[in-house]
Amino acid sequence: MTAENTANASETGINSSATATGITSSDTEIGITSSATATGIASNTIDVDNEILHYEKITFRRDGRPILKGVNWHVKRGENWALLGLNGAGKSTMLSMIPAYQIPTTGILRVFGHEFGKYAWVKIKNRLGFVSSTLSQFQSTLNKQTVEDVVISGRYNTIGIYQVVEPEVRRKAQDLMGKFQITHLGNHHFRTLSQGEQRRTLLARAIMSEPDLLILDEPCSGLDLPARESFLHTVESLGVEHNTPYIYVSHQIEEIMPSITHVALLRDGEMAYQGKKEDILTDEILSDLFDMPVHVVWERDRPWVIVR
Numbered sequence: 001m002t003a004e005n006t007a008n009a010s011e012t013g014i015n016s017s018a019t020a021t022g023i024t025s026s027d028t029e030i031g032i033t034s035s036a037t038a039t040g041i042a043s044n045t046i047d048v049d050n051e052i053l054h055y056e057k058i059t060f061r062r063d064g065r066p067i068l069k070g071v072n073w074h075v076k077r078g079e080n081w082a083l084l085g086l087n088g089a090g091k092s093t094m095l096s097m098i099p100a101y102q103i104p105t106t107g108i109l110r111v112f113g114h115e116f117g118k119y120a121w122v123k124i125k126n127r128l129g130f131v132s133s134t135l136s137q138f139q140s141t142l143n144k145q146t147v148e149d150v151v152i153s154g155r156y157n158t159i160g161i162y163q164v165v166e167p168e169v170r171r172k173a174q175d176l177m178g179k180f181q182i183t184h185l186g187n188h189h190f191r192t193l194s195q196g197e198q199r200r201t202l203l204a205r206a207i208m209s210e211p212d213l214l215i216l217d218e219p220c221s222g223l224d225l226p227a228r229e230s231f232l233h234t235v236e237s238l239g240v241e242h243n244t245p246y247i248y249v250s251h252q253i254e255e256i257m258p259s260i261t262h263v264a265l266l267r268d269g270e271m272a273y274q275g276k277k278e279d280i281l282t283d284e285i286l287s288d289l290f291d292m293p294v295h296v297v298w299e300r301d302r303p304w305v306i307v308r
């Protein structure tokens, strides 16, 4: 199966590495179905209520080097996506455009139906929640705070607390800490926590602001098996309770939980495959992505990869 015919078979019908060259912002429409061709990306009819992300022919160059090479990706309400790819494929670069940490070199980016460059992006940032394994720029500030304060700070979208905390905000933080099993750590400094405890704290922090999109960037890297499973099940339960859409970035196929509906595979700055997870997570496609023969086994609605 080629990238192109996978795109045609997928629900989104979008594939940047295939026949996306005909995409324009005026000749197509959002809400593409399986009958759409790979050129069917839309931006003239924007469904603000249902559109979460829209990447259209996004490129990004750094020091003259192409990092993203015309990426098309459309995420709509009701979908949770996993974004997978080998080291250096460009996953973090793609995601860093959502809060505008990186700016596309060319192309159209919309978040919640609002186009970058034509909207006050601080309003977008306030609607996002992040959990990342790479927090280097914030780590020293986080380390000095108690777990409870880290969680509370999520309400104000700050790292650290710079205002009087309302009693209902504190109550909500304590409630979330209970759900995420970190209540007993409330007065501990963040730096003293295990990695698993830190990730659960950051997830609670992200949920505090009731985000419209949760971005989980390799949240399980460095976690042992029980800590990983505990984290993943917490994310699953969030889906049930809060119904917050999320994007999950990982190298590990087995972290694709049942609530993830779609998968995008990035390769060398191009969207190689994307669509419904059962169409994408096949022996053929994953063997192509990894450039080695693999076999996918589905167990309890989760995919597990065996190297042949």
Ligand SMILES: Nc1ncnc2c1ncn2[C@@H]1O[C@H](COP(=O)(O)OP(=O)(O)OP(=O)(O)O)[C@@H](O)[C@H]1O
Pocket: 062, 067, 085, 086, 087, 088, 089, 090, 091, 092, 093, 094
């Ligand atoms: N600060 C930087 N300066 C120069 N090049 C960078 C920088 N950050 C990333 N890159 C390059 O951009 C490319 C894409 O990197 P990116 O981190 O987006 O990939 P990734 O898919 O998230 O990788 P990984 O899975 O290893 O985290 C890589 O070739 C990387 O070397």
